[in-house]
Amino acid sequence: MVASGGMIARKGATLSSSGPEIEYEQAYLTTLYQRLDQLREQADTRLRAILLEAGGTPQGRTQREATRSHYAEQLAQFNSVENGLCFGRLDFSAQNPRYIGRIGLFAADRDRDPLLVDWRAAAARPFYLATAVSPDGVTRRRHLRTRGRVLTGIDDEILDIEAGDGTGREDVTGEAALLSALTANRTGRMRDIVETIQAEQDEVIRSGLPGALVVQGGPGTGKTAVALHRAAYLLYTYREQLTRSGVLILGPNTTFLRYISQVLPSLAETGVLLATLGDMFPGVRARAVEPPAAAALKGSPHMLDVLENAVADRQTVPDQFVEVDHDGYPVRIERAVLEDARAVARRSGRPHNVARQLFVTEAIHQLSLQIAERIGADPLGGDNLLSEADLAETRRELREDVDVQQALFDFWPVLTPRQVLRDLLTDDDRLESAGCTPAERALLLRDRDAGWTPADVPLLDELAELLGIDDTLKVREQQRQRRAAIEYAEGVLEIVEGSRSLDFEDESAEKDEILSALDVVDASAFVERHEVLDTRTAAERAATDRTWAFGHVIVDEAQELSPMAWRLLMRRCPSRSITAVGDVAQTSELAGSTSWEQIFEPYVAQRWRLVELSVNYRTPAEVMAVAADILAAIDPALRPPRSVRSAGVTPWARRVPAATLAEELIADVRKEAALIEEGRLGVLVPERLEASLGAELVAAIPGAAVGEQPDLLNHVVLMTVRQAKGLEFDSVLVVAPDEIVAESPRGLSDLYVAVTRATRHLGVLHTDDLPGVLSSLA
Numbered sequence: 001m002v003a004s005g006g007m008i009a010r011k012g013a014t015l016s017s018s019g020p021e022i023e024y025e026q027a028y029l030t031t032l033y034q035r036l037d038q039l040r041e042q043a044d045t046r047l048r049a050i051l052l053e054a055g056g057t058p059q060g061r062t063q064r065e066a067t068r069s070h071y072a073e074q075l076a077q078f079n080s081v082e083n084g085l086c087f088g089r090l091d092f093s094a095q096n097p098r099y100i101g102r103i104g105l106f107a108a109d110r111d112r113d114p115l116l117v118d119w120r121a122a123a124a125r126p127f128y129l130a131t132a133v134s135p136d137g138v139t140r141r142r143h144l145r146t147r148g149r150v151l152t153g154i155d156d157e158i159l160d161i162e163a164g165d166g167t168g169r170e171d172v173t174g175e176a177a178l179l180s181a182l183t184a185n186r187t188g189r190m191r192d193i194v195e196t197i198q199a200e201q202d203e204v205i206r207s208g209l210p211g212a213l214v215v216q217g218g219p220g221t222g223k224t225a226v227a228l229h230r231a232a233y234l235l236y237t238y239r240e241q242l243t244r245s246g247v248l249i250l251g252p253n254t255t256f257l258r259y260i261s262q263v264l265p266s267l268a269e270t271g272v273l274l275a276t277l278g279d280m281f282p283g284v285r286a287r288a289v290e291p292p293a294a295a296a297l298k299g300s301p302h303m304l305d306v307l308e309n310a311v312a313d314r315q316t317v318p319d320q321f322v323e324v325d326h327d328g329y330p331v332r333i334e335r336a337v338l339e340d341a342r343a344v345a346r347r348s349g350r351p352h353n354v355a356r357q358l359f360v361t362e363a364i365h366q367l368s369l370q371i372a373e374r375i376g377a378d379p380l381g382g383d384n385l386l387s388e389a390d391l392a393e394t395r396r397e398l399r400e401d402v403d404v405q406q407a408l409f410d411f412w413p414v415l416t417p418r419q420v421l422r423d424l425l426t427d428d429d430r431l432e433s434a435g436c437t438p439a440e441r442a443l444l445l446r447d448r449d450a451g452w453t454p455a456d457v458p459l460l461d462e463l464a465e466l467l468g469i470d471d472t473l474k475v476r477e478q479q480r481q482r483r484a485a486i487e488y489a490e491g492v493l494e495i496v497e498g499s500r501s502l503d504f505e506d507e508s509a510e511k512d513e514i515l516s517a518l519d520v521v522d523a524s525a526f527v528e529r530h531e532v533l534d535t536r537t538a539a540e541r542a543a544t545d546r547t548w549a550f551g552h553v554i555v556d557e558a559q560e561l562s563p564m565a566w567r568l569l570m571r572r573c574p575s576r577s578i579t580a581v582g583d584v585a586q587t588s589e590l591a592g593s594t595s596w597e598q599i600f601e602p603y604v605a606q607r608w609r610l611v612e613l614s615v616n617y618r619t620p621a622e623v624m625a626v627a628a629d630i631l632a633a634i635d636p637a638l639r640p641p642r643s644v645r646s647a648g649v650t651p652w653a654r655r656v657p658a659a660t661l662a663e664e665l666i667a668d669v670r671k672e673a674a675l676i677e678e679g680r681l682g683v684l685v686p687e688r689l690e691a692s693l694g695a696e697l698v699a700a701i702p703g704a705a706v707g708e709q710p711d712l713l714n715h716v717v718l719m720t721v722r723q724a725k726g727l728e729f730d731s732v733l734v735v736a737p738d739e740i741v742a743e744s745p746r747g748l749s750d751l752y753v754a755v756t757r758a759t760r761h762l763g764v765l766h767t768d769d770l771p772g773v774l775s776s777l778a
Ligand SMILES: Nc1ncnc2c1ncn2[C@@H]1O[C@H](COP(=O)(O)OP(=O)(O)OP(=O)(O)O)[C@@H](O)[C@H]1O
Pocket: 178, 181, 182, 191, 192, 193, 196, 197, 198, 201, 217, 218, 219, 220, 221, 222, 223, 224, 225, 226, 583, 586, 617, 618, 725, 726, 727, 728, 756
């Protein structure tokens, strides 16, 4: 089933939608859905029963809550696999056939072989790996095409050498099903590929949990798809471990996260945290935009020194001294005393807020000696008259003196990451003092009310490490919360108590005979009983906890992360169980990386594994030929991935006058949108033109999506290349490619990304000469 040029084309082995085979498979499918309905009903009945239960001991309620969430999860899982429940069948020379699906199903007695094998189980693996050359006992692989619960078609592959097609191409399995998936219209949401995972992708998906795995692949090689299916595989295989610790998937922006958001739920997996770098500091949603050069500087390791200096600058001393009143006498706190205390606290190497205790202790020690000098001096010139116990008492009094405390805290204040970073980035003097050059200051300085940017997040995280949390403050805060809860409980119990007389006419009889709430429970016990049970998933809890250690971290577009962002991620993943997928030829962030060694060496030395994906499933050969010229200009040593199919449509370029660019573009958008019918059209423009062309497009085509977070479900979407990272469209119109190239030092990579977003058509509109790398379109 391979067309000329090593590409696939649909042929043979597809059965019509009637006949005994279809009837047989339809009957089997119906049995599977009946079993699914049964299980769904069981889970539903149990869930309802639990929801009706009430009361019980705290342990009983915890248990009930766990059971409730188990059945709720099961129900959601059964609902999510309704479409495409079963998609394949394997026939063996010496075993019963095996049906492959989104989840595993057993008959009620569980005695026999499974009715349906989960695609992630080892028993399903030949479905993805068996070829005519190495059939692994498989004689036939059958793809079942369904709509809802109805079988609409069957694609068969007979796996024996004689039946092979003689082209020697053994790297594509399930060609008919694959081709139909690849040529289907895009919908604005990524689909799962569970029915047609290819062998090289399967290897990545099923790699073991430990260690750092880097998946390098050109555009359209399925890196994102593989990353998501790997998450589903790991959750299935290491369920217990990962349910507790959680899996994080980090994507480049929120539009992209929305694009991939349906894939894991369709694979019946929901316990994964999808986030962007901007979400990785709890309490902050960093969405503000800044110049790429500023983001690059914030991402560089130089910021480590800057931040350390910025914290040290907050540990101050007076010019000479400060004086406070203590116990009716003035106490002078000399600069030298504070310098000594600061040196002791800094030498400890503890984070700023934690070392504060040392600073205070040391300063108070010195002050107590000073006081002893004054009040204990022997008039006869002998030793100081104060005993050790007197000194200890003096220290205690100093420590408890609010004025003394306040004076010391002024020189070593409790700091928060946000406060330090905001103060730093809005104050030229602080930036200078922290070691920034004038050029760096010009890049970093911003208004006080400007929002956080994604590049600020690793800096906040770094500061959180440098500052630490003063445990005494934490304990005090916990005590405060508990006191507040008890006060609240007392209020509740008072209400209960107060309302009793309303229910009973004879108050005295009531008081004698009926136990009140306050007789059996006091406020603090009440708080204990009503402490909120934490029933959130690991992913949900991780989202609110900066120090959460994930069981596995998956990074998409990993080449774009800065060194500072990697530091943050590695802190979230102390086990270094990481999958990084990306393409160093597509790096567009200035602080991003063009070398995987550079990223991983500092953290795992040589202990990381590189796997390369070589086949492009998205971009047809005609478009990839255009992209190959751009890639050669980025780095002649890089090879483009091989397209798996051709679209039969030639990419085009058209020169238009700059003055009428918008008009011409709108005409082309109308034409292209009509050609792709239900598909999606992406218009990719330089940053400079985004707002103006966006406004004109929306005025002419009201449904078009533009702006910061365009809705990908729309038929026509206009965006910058940066926004289009990781996305794809049936048709792509690239506008002003020369500007896209000129806008950034990584402009060629941006153009490469732009043209490789197309699944069928590519058109280019230019007002100036075409860049040399697009000369094949001239
Ligand atoms: N085995 C497969 N079966 C069906 N479709 C596939 C398969 N592998 C990849 N695809 C499809 O190819 C397209 C590209 O996949 P994906 O977005 O994961 O590529 P990528 O390597 O992340 O690309 P890029 O680096 O350009 O963002 C998607 O539509 C995906 O569904």
